[in-house]
Amino acid sequence: MLKKRIIPCLDIKDGQTVKGVNFVNLTHAGDPVELAKKYEDQGADELVFLDITATVEERKTFVELVKKIARELSIPFTVGGGISAVEDVRKLLNAGADKISINSSAVKNPDLIQELSEEFGKQCIVVAIDTRRVQGKDRVHIKGGREATEWETLAWAKKVEELGAGELLLTSMDADGTKAGFDLRITKLIAETVNIPVIASGGAGTKEDFEAVFAQTKATGALAASIFHFGEVAIPELKQFLNQQNIAVRM
Amino acid sequence: MIAIIKYNAGNVESVQNALFRLGVESKVTDDFEEIRNAEKVIFPGVGEASSAMRYLRDAGLKQLIPTLRQPVLGICLGQQLMCRNLEEGHAEGLGIFDIDVKLFPSDDIVPHMGWNNLKNLKGPLMEGVSEDENVYFVHSYYCENSKYSVAACGYILDFAAALQKENFFATQFHPEKSGKTGTKILENFLKVQGIK
Numbered sequence: 001m002l003k004k005r006i007i008p009c010l011d012i013k014d015g016q017t018v019k020g021v022n023f024v025n026l027t028h029a030g031d032p033v034e035l036a037k038k039y040e041d042q043g044a045d046e047l048v049f050l051d052i053t054a055t056v057e058e059r060k061t062f063v064e065l066v067k068k069i070a071r072e073l074s075i076p077f078t079v080g081g082g083i084s085a086v087e088d089v090r091k092l093l094n095a096g097a098d099k100i101s102i103n104s105s106a107v108k109n110p111d112l113i114q115e116l117s118e119e120f121g122k123q124c125i126v127v128a129i130d131t132r133r134v135q136g137k138d139r140v141h142i143k144g145g146r147e148a149t150e151w152e153t154l155a156w157a158k159k160v161e162e163l164g165a166g167e168l169l170l171t172s173m174d175a176d177g178t179k180a181g182f183d184l185r186i187t188k189l190i191a192e193t194v195n196i197p198v199i200a201s202g203g204a205g206t207k208e209d210f211e212a213v214f215a216q217t218k219a220t221g222a223l224a225a226s227i228f229h230f231g232e233v234a235i236p237e238l239k240q241f242l243n244q245q246n247i248a249v250r251m
Numbered sequence: 252m253i254a255i256i257k258y259n260a261g262n263v264e265s266v267q268n269a270l271f272r273l274g275v276e277s278k279v280t281d282d283f284e285e286i287r288n289a290e291k292v293i294f295p296g297v298g299e300a301s302s303a304m305r306y307l308r309d310a311g312l313k314q315l316i317p318t319l320r321q322p323v324l325g326i327c328l329g330q331q332l333m334c335r336n337l338e339e340g341h342a343e344g345l346g347i348f349d350i351d352v353k354l355f356p357s358d359d360i361v362p363h364m365g366w367n368n369l370k371n372l373k374g375p376l377m378e379g380v381s382e383d384e385n386v387y388f389v390h391s392y393y394c395e396n397s398k399y400s401v402a403a404c405g406y407i408l409d410f411a412a413a414l415q416k417e418n419f420f421a422t423q424f425h426p427e428k429s430g431k432t433g434t435k436i437l438e439n440f441l442k443v444q445g446i447k
Contacts, residue, residue, distance in 0.1 A: 003366040076428045123389045250366040250385040
């Protein structure tokens with residue numbers, strides 16, 4: 001049986017993990033490679049690294065980091081953040097990333113999805129969708145959720161699937177940071193409509209939140225950052241719990 | 252030396268990284284002589300079937316690979332290309348395994364992406380691997396189960412997760428991305444002997 005995936009997300013700036021990491025037994029809490037290895041050992045199924053820097057110089061640092069991560073990890077990982085061209089993707093995949101994720105650039109230029117999918121294969125093209133409820137409608141947001149677009153979320157999800165996305169990373173801006181649980185409504189709606197894998201993101205606070213998203217929606221993965229970094233939810237306990245609740249996870 | 256066959260497919264470096272972690276040297280190459288003389292050959296890949304076959308034909312590797320006597324391991328698209336007919340791009344494979352490669356019916360999410368457990372384990376490649384262990388898959392096409400299957404997996408239907416015929420081994424999943432279980436399978440491959 002296909003297992004539900006638990007996916008920690010690491011935000012990277014200047015080659016270091018940011019947003020605070022509070023792990024015990026880490027010599028350098030900010031070192032993404034060390035943290036990634038730690039998560040792999042704890043049973044993370046996949047990892048996501050988001051480059052939250054913008055300058056060209058810092059971008060080079062990120063590519064070098066991806067190479068280091070690829071040498072160390074024996075589980076798949078996705079990289080994203082500021083990717084807008086075929087050449088960016090080639091560099092990151094050649095550096096050893098398994099998948100790349102695009103967001104704002106896909107909204108600005110939807111043809112990019114098709115271009116990337118044809119060039120590199122759809123399995124490595126993740127489209128990240130940031131959604132927020134505005135006047136009773138689900139709207140796609142870009143630029144880290146700051147800017148609303150004309151796209152309604154469901155229509156956009158269908159469109160990106162048709163253009164060749166291999167997977168969706170769906171973040172509810174309404175739930176993000178609340179630790180009140182994943183946004184089950186939008187996750188259910190999107191995951192039931194598209195026929196590609198959907199990763200739920202935003203709002204995880206407890207083990208029960210993961211159970212809810214897997215039991216009540218067709219999401220095949222769930223992503224979280226701070227609750228893992230601060231040890232509020234530990235991956236081994238989380239997986240043990242999900243297993244007891246009859247959610248299929250890799251033990 | 253372990254030769255990793257280079258063609259226009261992605262993920263070749265991941266295999267090299269995995270071998271590096273095992274302390275084994277390898278070389279990514281599409282050179283006919285280098286591949287023919289290598290101690291072992293790994294044929295990885297993620298990509299599109301018909302363009303991959305075109306590359307192999309142009310490099311003279313379409314003829315070479317089926318005649319190799321040393322252990323050969325196909326991974327993912329590599330496994331599919333070692334079969335007979337591929338539904339993807341109506342490509343004709345290398346025909347080492349006389350089975351066909353088909354697109355998953357769209358009864359569930361395609362691609363089959365993520366960790367899934369193996370069953371019906373056989374042979375040296377799966378030595379020490381148990382049926383509750385999971386490996387990482389990413390694929391939309393699958394190889395039918397047959398007498399060559401040394402591992403099966405269930406997703407939408409039962410399909411071949413690993414194959415073997417004499418010195419030819421193949422996995423649909425990515426051992427280089429499958430944590431400890433994948434590492435064990437790669438180590439098993441590194442131990443097998445070719446045929447004289």
